[in-house]
Amino acid sequence: MTKRPEELTEQELRRLLLDKRHDARQKRLERFRRTGRAISLAPDLPPAALDEWRVQAPVEGQETGPEGQTPRSARRRWLDRILFGVEALAIVGLLGVLANGFGLLRTLNEEVAAALRQDTLTPTPLITAVVLPSGHTPPTSGNAAEENWAEIPAHLQPLVESYANLPIPTSAPGQALRIQIPAIGVDATVVQGDNWEQLRKGVGQHLGTGNPGQPGNVVLSAHNDFAGEIFRDLDELQPGDQVILFTAQQQFVYIVTGSAIVEPTQVEVMAPTAAPTTTLISCYPYLIDNKRIVVFAQLQNP
Numbered sequence: 001m002t003k004r005p006e007e008l009t010e011q012e013l014r015r016l017l018l019d020k021r022h023d024a025r026q027k028r029l030e031r032f033r034r035t036g037r038a039i040s041l042a043p044d045l046p047p048a049a050l051d052e053w054r055v056q057a058p059v060e061g062q063e064t065g066p067e068g069q070t071p072r073s074a075r076r077r078w079l080d081r082i083l084f085g086v087e088a089l090a091i092v093g094l095l096g097v098l099a100n101g102f103g104l105l106r107t108l109n110e111e112v113a114a115a116l117r118q119d120t121l122t123p124t125p126l127i128t129a130v131v132l133p134s135g136h137t138p139p140t141s142g143n144a145a146e147e148n149w150a151e152i153p154a155h156l157q158p159l160v161e162s163y164a165n166l167p168i169p170t171s172a173p174g175q176a177l178r179i180q181i182p183a184i185g186v187d188a189t190v191v192q193g194d195n196w197e198q199l200r201k202g203v204g205q206h207l208g209t210g211n212p213g214q215p216g217n218v219v220l221s222a223h224n225d226f227a228g229e230i231f232r233d234l235d236e237l238q239p240g241d242q243v244i245l246f247t248a249q250q251q252f253v254y255i256v257t258g259s260a261i262v263e264p265t266q267v268e269v270m271a272p273t274a275a276p277t278t279t280l281i282s283c284y285p286y287l288i289d290n291k292r293i294v295v296f297a298q299l300q301n302p
Contacts, residue, residue, distance in 0.1 A: 129267040130156045132294075133194035133206060133221040134231075138287045145226045147196050148289070151264045174211040176218060178246040179203050184233040190245075194221045203230060206270060210277075212245040212252040213299065218278040219270045224286055224293075231282035234293050235259070243278055243297045254278045254297035262292050269294045 008016065131152055139145040152160055176190040194204035203222040210216020222230035243254040254277070261284060262269060269279055276299035283289035 129206070129270055130160050131264040132262070132267060132269070132281055132292045133204065133219075134199055134223055134281055134283050134292070135264055136196075136223065136226075136283060136289060138289045139226050140287055145223075151290075172211075173248045174214070176205055176212050176220070176245045176247060179220060180244040180246075181237070181241070182244075183238070183241040184236055186230060188222070188228070188230050190220065194219075199223055200227045202228070209270070210272070212247055212278075213250070213276060215274055215276055217271065217273045218245065219281065220278060221281040224282045224284065225289070231280065231293075232286065234280060234282050234295055235284065237295050242300075243280065243295075245278065252276075253300040255300050256295060256297045259293060259295045262294055264290075264292055266292070269296075275299070 135148045135151055136145045137143070137148050149157060170192075175192065178188070179190050180187045189202040191198050191201050191204055192207065194206050198204040199221060203220050206219035206221070209219040212218055222228075224230075224232045224234065237256050237259060239256050239258060241256040243256065245252045245254065260269070269281070278297045278299075280295040280297070282293055284291050284293035
């Protein structure tokens with residue numbers, strides 16, 4: 001009894017399709033043989049043999065799954081699991097390497113930043129000053145005042161002599177030109193440089209120190225017992241007294257904050273400052289001149 005197509009099983013439909021393909025192939029080969037375009041080298045296989053050839057027989061020792069499919073062996077499954085574990089470990093290791101790399105990069109950046117960061121600089125004494133300026137021998141017993149080389153260490157005297165020969169720069173617009181101290185009646189010219197010759201002209205500003213009104217220490221010196229005795233009464237100044245410095249453009253008022261008697265070698269009083277300050281220096285005491293008097297003042301309302 002002939003079955004309708006929808007009543008055939010999958011196996012029967014596959015067999016029917018193979019038979020039709022085999023018949024079609026046989027007809028083409030027969031036609032080619034008649035025309036001399038093909039020769040027979042082996043007998044044609046029957047459809048049943050072709051069907052068996054297309055279905056792969058299961059390997060001995062393996063289980064057969066649905067529709068003749070062979071499942072993966074237990075060894076393959078274990079191999080897959082091992083490979084998966086290796087991949088997981090590799091990913092974990094890569095993440096560890098990346099985390100360690102980021103840590104090293106952060107540490108390196110911190111070290112570079114620390115190396116580049118400049119700490120707050122602390123004022124240091126001016127290296128060009130061996131002793132405080134204005135030193136001289138007292139003008140007594142008919143002897144004129146002279147430079148006091150005895151207060152300069154012998155091994156440093158050549159250095160001081162070399163500084164004395166340095167050229168004096170021309171005053172710039174922002175540098176001090178005049179000083180007034182109303183409490184002791186001082187009104188004098190300010191010149192650049194505080195060597196022996198410059199202090200004979202008036203009040204000398206130590207080269208390289210700050211300008212009036214600007215951050216820094218304006219260091220000014222003058223004699224107390226000759227060359228006009230400009231700073232003779234420096235010891236009479238009290239905290240609150242005014243020191244007025246004039247430039248080419250304006251004036252600046254400094255307020256005295258204190259004073260000190262120091263040794264000629266205590267050059268640290270000339271150190272730069274962050275705030276606008278001025279330091280006044282002269283020999284002390286009067287007509288003895290073996291020490292220095294130093295007066296400190298700060299800019300009023302900087």
